[in-house]
Amino acid sequence: MSVAVLDRDVTGRGTSYVAAGMLAPVSEAGFGEAARHVLELGLRSAGIWPAFASDLEAASGMEVGLRRTGTLVVARDDDEARELERQLAFRQSLELRTERLRASAAREREPGLAPTVRLAIEAPDDHSVDPRQVLQALRRACEIAGVDIRERAAVESIELDGAGGQVRGLHLHGSGRVSAGRVVLAAGAWTGQIAGLPRDAQVPVRPVKGQILRLRDPAGAGLLGRVVRFEGGYLVPRADGRYVLGATVEEKGFELSPTAGGTYELLRDASELVPGVSELQIEELCVGLRPGTPDNAPVIGPGAVEGLTWATGHHRNGILLAPLTAGLVVETLLGKTEDPLLCACDPGRFMGVSGWDLQSGELQSSIGAQR
Amino acid sequence: MSVAVLDRDVTGRGTSYVAAGMLAPVSEAGFGEAARHVLELGLRSAGIWPAFASDLEAASGMEVGLRRTGTLVVARDDDEARELERQLAFRQSLELRTERLRASAAREREPGLAPTVRLAIEAPDDHSVDPRQVLQALRRACEIAGVDIRERAAVESIELDGAGGQVRGLHLHGSGRVSAGRVVLAAGAWTGQIAGLPRDAQVPVRPVKGQILRLRDPAGAGLLGRVVRFEGGYLVPRADGRYVLGATVEEKGFELSPTAGGTYELLRDASELVPGVSELQIEELCVGLRPGTPDNAPVIGPGAVEGLTWATGHHRNGILLAPLTAGLVVETLLGKTEDPLLCACDPGRFMGVSGWDLQSGELQSSIGAQR
Numbered sequence: 001m002s003v004a005v006l007d008r009d010v011t012g013r014g015t016s017y018v019a020a021g022m023l024a025p026v027s028e029a030g031f032g033e034a035a036r037h038v039l040e041l042g043l044r045s046a047g048i049w050p051a052f053a054s055d056l057e058a059a060s061g062m063e064v065g066l067r068r069t070g071t072l073v074v075a076r077d078d079d080e081a082r083e084l085e086r087q088l089a090f091r092q093s094l095e096l097r098t099e100r101l102r103a104s105a106a107r108e109r110e111p112g113l114a115p116t117v118r119l120a121i122e123a124p125d126d127h128s129v130d131p132r133q134v135l136q137a138l139r140r141a142c143e144i145a146g147v148d149i150r151e152r153a154a155v156e157s158i159e160l161d162g163a164g165g166q167v168r169g170l171h172l173h174g175s176g177r178v179s180a181g182r183v184v185l186a187a188g189a190w191t192g193q194i195a196g197l198p199r200d201a202q203v204p205v206r207p208v209k210g211q212i213l214r215l216r217d218p219a220g221a222g223l224l225g226r227v228v229r230f231e232g233g234y235l236v237p238r239a240d241g242r243y244v245l246g247a248t249v250e251e252k253g254f255e256l257s258p259t260a261g262g263t264y265e266l267l268r269d270a271s272e273l274v275p276g277v278s279e280l281q282i283e284e285l286c287v288g289l290r291p292g293t294p295d296n297a298p299v300i301g302p303g304a305v306e307g308l309t310w311a312t313g314h315h316r317n318g319i320l321l322a323p324l325t326a327g328l329v330v331e332t333l334l335g336k337t338e339d340p341l342l343c344a345c346d347p348g349r350f351m352g353v354s355g356w357d358l359q360s361g362e363l364q365s366s367i368g369a370q371r
Numbered sequence: 372m373s374v375a376v377l378d379r380d381v382t383g384r385g386t387s388y389v390a391a392g393m394l395a396p397v398s399e400a401g402f403g404e405a406a407r408h409v410l411e412l413g414l415r416s417a418g419i420w421p422a423f424a425s426d427l428e429a430a431s432g433m434e435v436g437l438r439r440t441g442t443l444v445v446a447r448d449d450d451e452a453r454e455l456e457r458q459l460a461f462r463q464s465l466e467l468r469t470e471r472l473r474a475s476a477a478r479e480r481e482p483g484l485a486p487t488v489r490l491a492i493e494a495p496d497d498h499s500v501d502p503r504q505v506l507q508a509l510r511r512a513c514e515i516a517g518v519d520i521r522e523r524a525a526v527e528s529i530e531l532d533g534a535g536g537q538v539r540g541l542h543l544h545g546s547g548r549v550s551a552g553r554v555v556l557a558a559g560a561w562t563g564q565i566a567g568l569p570r571d572a573q574v575p576v577r578p579v580k581g582q583i584l585r586l587r588d589p590a591g592a593g594l595l596g597r598v599v600r601f602e603g604g605y606l607v608p609r610a611d612g613r614y615v616l617g618a619t620v621e622e623k624g625f626e627l628s629p630t631a632g633g634t635y636e637l638l639r640d641a642s643e644l645v646p647g648v649s650e651l652q653i654e655e656l657c658v659g660l661r662p663g664t665p666d667n668a669p670v671i672g673p674g675a676v677e678g679l680t681w682a683t684g685h686h687r688n689g690i691l692l693a694p695l696t697a698g699l700v701v702e703t704l705l706g707k708t709e710d711p712l713l714c715a716c717d718p719g720r721f722m723g724v725s726g727w728d729l730q731s732g733e734l735q736s737s738i739g740a741q742r
Contacts, residue, residue, distance in 0.1 A: 262650030278632030
């Protein structure tokens with residue numbers, strides 16, 4: 001296929017550029033049906049990641065920073081420890097690989113942890129990647145493969161045929177039109193700002209603000225080896241002594257400023273848990289907008305309009321689900337729609353649900369979601 | 372006189388660009404002989420500021436953001452309240468205008484203060500300016516006056532005559548020489564890096580790191596009217612809903628990175644004291660290097676080398692002392708050295724004191740200071 005990527009800004013500078021890059025389906029696992037679907041997708045995608053990373057490194061000649069370090073989830077007091085026991089039992093009931101660690105064992109594995117740690121779970125298969133490296137490598141690999149990358153080309157609307165059932169192309173902001181029989185809508189939190197679709201062919205996606213700090217240890221790597229997660233945040237170590245400290249989860253609309261409160265709480269929790277954090281340099285305060293659907297599960301595959309494939313709504317799991325999403329999108333474009341995973345990601349699952357403001361993705365009335 | 376300004380970087384982007392701009396000799400007043408000199412200088416300069424500001428605004432056609440709001444110094448617990456009573460008595464013994472405020476009266480004047488405030492002092496004559504506006508206006512006024520401003524022109528050394536007693540000019544890094552019979556050394560924390568002076572004609576100046584946050588209230592001005600000072604920091608409101616939150620005082624050498632610990636402590640103290648701070652956006656994390664002398668008082672006036680005038684070592688008071696320093700420098704250049712204030716700023720007061728590392732400004736041995 002002949003492929004053009006249209007980016008409203010510079011490629012690789014959106015939400016993915018801010019993401020920490022955890023490949024952590026086990027520690028992210030949540031209760032409920034939608035969360036179960038996300039877990040299933042996450043485990044599948046985590047399984048693909050190592051091969052995807054080496055393919056991408058081979059295709060681009062660049063590294064992507066995949067680190068197989070595992071993840072520690074820690075509790076800082078008795079309340080958090082009780083919750084962690086519940087989380088452990090839940091993961092074991094799903095046969096997810098996890099290990100219960102007493103505080104002393106956790107501190108043996110990660111001596112940077114404070115003595116106040118009460119309990120920890122190790123998820124040995126939850127790894128991380130450096131999204132900025134991934135994005136650069138993806139761009140390079142696309143260029144080599146002949147993809148036409150157009151930056152500062154914001155899509156204003158999708159053009160349909162007269163009957164409104166078939167994609168014909170795209171209109172750009174300002175001027176310009178791109179003719180296309182197939183369109184993949186992967187606009188993240190900005191999905192709802194692309195016009196042209198009939199109301200019942202749309203999908204509600206809202207921005208979920210996340211504040212993240214990028215830290216650097218002037219003494220080099222070594223403060224932490226593993227990803228460390230705690231109630232309200234995480235610390236992701238890179239190989240070179242850099243750390244990503246995230247993240248707030250805020251329903252604030254399209255608001256891209258770091259705040260005193262968000263930064264304060266992340267620094268407070270992280271330095272309480274890993275006292276050495278105090279000595280780290282702050283390289284950046286970043287804000288990203290995660291694309292959230294009503295059930296916070298992604299939207300991948302064909303919808304009501306022929307020729308339009310959805311790939312959005314990945315919320316906290318955009319980097320983790322990238323290779324799986326790519327595979328499902330390609331299958332859709334090739335007309336193969338029998339993968340059972342596509343069912344969980346069906347863009348049609350919110351159809352007929354009224355009360356969603358499609359621009360903001362927010363529920364405007366008290367009418368509940370129904371299939 | 373024909374004047375050239377040589378700046379190692381872009382003008383107005385050094386420590387002054389980071390400074391909060393408090394004109395606060397009363398709340399800065401400290402115990403001890405050197406501090407008494409700094410107070411005297413500060414009171415004199417604060418008195419000059421209003422006329423200086425209006426002259427500068429007239430000369431440049433630009434505003435400098437002088438705000439006559441006064442300053443509240445607050446105590447958050449009983450220990451701090453006891454210390455504040457001591458500070459109040461000290462200021463009253465010096466006949467400095469101050470008012471003791473119970474917590475309720477302080478919160479009446481500044482409703483943004485937390486209920487945890489125990490006691491406050493109001494210093495009604497301690498005001499503030501916006502140093503960034505001052506710097507822009509100074510640059511413009513200099514240009515209009517015909518000053519030759521040379522940026523990215525770092526001075527490597529001062530050239531003396533054969534006997535070493537008289538200034539002849541300056542050598543620039545890379546190449547280039549400027550012929551000058553009179554040189555004003557105003558290189559701030561970088562003073563010691565300018566070579567060419569005999570050892571006993573030098574002055575020890577060390578960098579004192581300060582971390583500062585620049586905050587902005589998306590709701591506009593109103594959270595605070597006055598400058599608010601507390602143990603370990605201050606909040607300086609600008610007219611437009613922006614706030615400067617500072618500052619750490621760190622002996623770390625030439626280290627210009629914001630740290631997790633510094634940022635955390637400033638945010639913790641400020642949001643504990645003014646809970647509305649949590650909602651503010653963080654626009655910048657900045658770091659400045661204050662120039663500190665062994666007694667932390669400035670060095671202004673003539674030294675051992677003829678033709679060389681000192682104007683450095685202003686530590687926390689560079690903006691406050693700017694107009695006074697300018698006046699003293701001009702007097703020195705005109706050969707008038709009878710001002711008694713010049714005595715307190717005498718560059719010769721550290722001469723013959725061994726043990727100072729003149730590059731870093733740090734005391735290398737345990738030999739005490741002596742005149």
